[in-house]
Amino acid sequence: MELLVHQEREYRLRRFPLKKDDRLRAWDAADEYLLQWLDAGQTEIPDGDILLVNDTFGALGVALSDRTPVGWGDSYLGRQAWRYNMFENKLDAEAMVFVPADETPPGPFSLALIKLPKSLAFFEDQLLRLRSVLAPGAVVLTGGMIKHTPKRAYDLLAAIIGPTETTLGWKKARLAVSRLTDQTDLPPGVPPVTYELPGTDLILQNLPNVFSREKLDAGTRLLLANLPRTETELAAVDLGCGNGVLALALAQACPRAQILGVDESYQAVASARLNAAQLGTAGEQLSFRAADGLSEEANESRDLVVCNPPFHQCQATGDLPAWTMFAESARVLRPGGELRVVGNRHLGYHAKLRRLFGRIDLVASDARFVVLSAVKNNSRS
Secondary structure, three states, X not given: OOXXXXXXXXXXXXXXXXXXXXXXXXXXXHHHHHHHHHHHOOOOOOOOEEEEEOOOOOHHHHHOHHHOOEEEEOEHHHHHHHHHHHHHOOOOHHHOEEXXXXXXXXXXXXXXXXXXXXXXXXXXXXXXXXXXXXXXXXXXXXXXXXXXXXXXXXXXXXXXXXXXXXXXXXXXXXXXXXXXXXXXXXXXXXXXXXXXXXXXXXXXXXXXXOOOOOOOOHHHHHHHOOOOOOOOOEEEEEEOOOOOHHHHHHHHHOOOEEEEEEEOEHHHXXXXXXXXXXXHXXXXXXXXXXXXXXXXXXXXXXXXXXXXXOOEEOOEEOOHHHHHHHHHHHHHEEEEEEEEEEEEHHHOHHHHHXXXXXXXXXEEEOOOEEEEXXXXXXXXX
């Protein structure tokens, strides 16, 4: 396994969720560049506390642990990875402080190190909220891989934080160096985007880092039209719940169901809770929490799982997130329990599901997506 080297110390780091023989590194060149820039002292930084923003798997937090930084991000998996990597490198994991992205860290901070997120709307929201917790004259260092960094990211830094300079590229990464200046005409953050849940009078609110925040995505729309409907009591899970749209619709289609929504995004869970509040007393069917999928659920404890799985993690694409969700669903479902899932036709989910479940049925399809029902055999564990 390749090791991260910083100040003559080597760190063994793992990505989350943990995968046997994972060949992907838990850091990238932008992490290394940020650490090198700090070590070289190329920017004068006032004394004070450090904030790490979007430290994907805790590489920055581990390397800078002697300075007790505060972490701020939207990923539950990122939080767990940071804690795990602190422990594995014999560092004080109990001293680690992490603030979820639906909250604002207390500050003040003299330095913020930001890993550029995928969503520019989320980045803009973070910068606007960051201003209120920065000390006067604070420095913001933003790192990202050049191919994933649009020019607008630098424009946002200049407009919200202050004067911004970019560095030369190094190993296909680039940094932006910004210094806080006084501005009084900026909003406190990016407001939620709203749209109507089809067939209802519900208006869904979506915080900046929610998947498909501008409109309902086509795969979810097809699954919404093909959810189970029953008056039977059910223990159900909306796995990767996003803004809670499937959980809300399932509560109406299955009025005697108790439904848990889980997502690794804190902003998604916060959005889902806002949306469930519109149901009044019917919302008592619903609960939501940030989690690593179904890892906290007991074996054979659920009757139904509904899911629109992602096919990417950070900038990497692949079927690991979906495969993990399917395997965990098979473990958590009772015999005879059902996983109902939507996916792009070309992803071939039916083949993966057949390895885990007894019966696979095509429920619905269109030109791009299929909805599949996977039922757990009584003989399977």
